[in-house]
Amino acid sequence: MHIDSPALMLRIVGGAMSFRSHWTGIATGDQAIYVRQDLFDVVGGFPDIPLMDDIALSTALKKLGPPACLRHCVTTSARRWQRRGVWRTIWLMWRLRAAYFFGADPVCLATAYGYQPRQP
Numbered sequence: 001m002h003i004d005s006p007a008l009m010l011r012i013v014g015g016a017m018s019f020r021s022h023w024t025g026i027a028t029g030d031q032a033i034y035v036r037q038d039l040f041d042v043v044g045g046f047p048d049i050p051l052m053d054d055i056a057l058s059t060a061l062k063k064l065g066p067p068a069c070l071r072h073c074v075t076t077s078a079r080r081w082q083r084r085g086v087w088r089t090i091w092l093m094w095r096l097r098a099a100y101f102f103g104a105d106p107v108c109l110a111t112a113y114g115y116q117p118r119q120p
Helices: 008-024 037-042 053-064 079-084 086-101 106-113
Strands: none
Touching (some): 008 086, 086 106
16 A cells, blocks of 8 residues: 655555555555455445444455455555644554454544544
8 A cells, every 4th residue: 555645654654554454354445445246245345334344344354255465556645644643643543443443332433533424
């Protein structure tokens, strides 16, 4: 994964995220998750939660078999990293993922993340 910034730290973060996903088999949405329709249907698609839906989907799919990690590079925006700061964003994401792992409510996590649902 490549974060769209020339900053060395963000290049390192992108590489670390790619390594983490290869190692754990868990991908996040900004890494682009491709899944066959039949497998997507088997796991029930994305869960209806405001945050961590990508991790929940990856976890469910991983139970069906190991993920295939493509060699192609996906580019994601650097806006969040630039707006919040690299270290603050890393710390926030680690805290949110750990809380989710230990059973925290995704709605509460979305609030901590600053997620604002779109109004129809």
